[in-house]
Amino acid sequence: MDQTGEMVNKKRISESTIHRLSLYFRALSQLERENNETVSSKELAKREKLTPAQVRKDLSFFGSFGTRGLGYPVVELKNKIAAILGIDRSWKVALVGVGNIGSALVGYKEFTKQGFQIVKLFDNDQRKIGSNHKGIEVSDIDNIKEELTESDIELVILAVPAAVAQFVIDDVVRAGVKAILNFAPINLKVPDDIYLRNENMSMELEYLSFAMVNNHTPRKVR
Amino acid sequence: MDQTGEMVNKKRISESTIHRLSLYFRALSQLERENNETVSSKELAKREKLTPAQVRKDLSFFGSFGTRGLGYPVVELKNKIAAILGIDRSWKVALVGVGNIGSALVGYKEFTKQGFQIVKLFDNDQRKIGSNHKGIEVSDIDNIKEELTESDIELVILAVPAAVAQFVIDDVVRAGVKAILNFAPINLKVPDDIYLRNENMSMELEYLSFAMVNNHTPRKVR
Secondary structure (H helix, E strand, O other), X not given: OOHHHHHHHHHOOOHHHHXXXXXXXXXXXXXXXXXXXEEOHHXXXXXXXXXXXXXXXXXXXXXXXXXXOOEEEHHHHHHHHHHXXXXXXXXXXXXXXXXXXXXXXXXXXXXXXXXXXXXXEXXXXXXXXXXXXXXXXXXXXXXXXXXXXXXXXXXXXXXXOHHHHHHHHHHHHHOOOOEEEEOOOXXXXXXXXXXXXXXXXXXXXXXXXXXXXXXXXXXXXX | OOHHHHHHHHHOOOHHHHHHHHHHHHHHHHHHHOOOOEEOHHHHHHHOOOOHHHHHHHHHOOOOOOEOOOEEEHHHHHHHHHHHHOOOOOEXXXXXXXXXXXXXXXXXXXXXXXXXXXXXXXXXXXXXXXXXXXXXXXXXXXXXXXHHHHOOOOEEEEOOOHHHHHHHHHHHHHOOOOEEXXXXXXXXXXXXXXXEEEOOOHHXXXXXHHHHHHOOOOOOOO
């Protein structure tokens, strides 16, 4: 990793900051499409409902960008954030579980747009195994450890039922995959060197019900 | 709202804390199923890969629960958190856009489990309008403002293409709905009194690519 990356690592950048970088990346992509050459921290903050001070603080982690009065150069900042997020390259992804959610994710354009290419599917349903699902071959989940070991896949998305998720993730970890996004509503155990993120879509609904019940100050963050 | 809720409001509880409450709720539900009567902050922390100090701090917002040496009473704490999150009741939800993602969300069991009942669907596809989708009637999106106004639906999930999302959300807001979960990959504008959350599933993949590129210290938070 280059100097920037090392700096990020040293600073122990927080989860919230990483998520805000994703937001900035999207806002900057939009600004680029709108042919803006520069953007102020105030404008970026407005688009993401953050404070300009927060934006300046986040971006200051990554060296000095902004020019007083001129703002940040849109394309340069966008590319720098992409490099920091690791989305200036493409990632080969396997998706396990071609059910309701899994099937929807195969066609999810935001993944492709950000460089995440689903190149392999796994399922335990004999009717699905061997077939093509939206152009991608469905492999037998029984062979997942061998197939992942032999592949150059670095990211795995788990969209299997909670009851089998731990067995599946154990095989994924044994195959040497280090980064896993889990959609199963269960706490999975992985070794300390594995990056595991859980996507739970009802959490955002709970945030909304919390806000309504408590008259929370509206604030959109992600 | 009761005293607890007011206290929460006053404290301006952070987004991360609310998400951790969702995690605690799940862990406590699991502990209840495992017939545990009490749980220590250490055990709760271990299950969610947090520090015991963080757990104690979060839970201290909501009054005094823990007994030194005995820990927290599982069911009581679970119910208290449910009340704070507003999931001790059920919520009627409309889902707009019965496409790839929308269709998967209709069958998403975590919503129902947490009390979020999808009772109405909207789409602009004539082949879908008037039909039943997994037992729920699909209405014409052209009538969304009127139908929502007449209904007791308090939460709306948007799963429409980015290009039309602003038009749709404008109608949803005009119908008096105050809380919206948006899956469209676009920044939507809403009045200040609306609770809007964006669900972007590629953000979690970006977190993983960030972690891998920067050798970030593995840490599972949600």
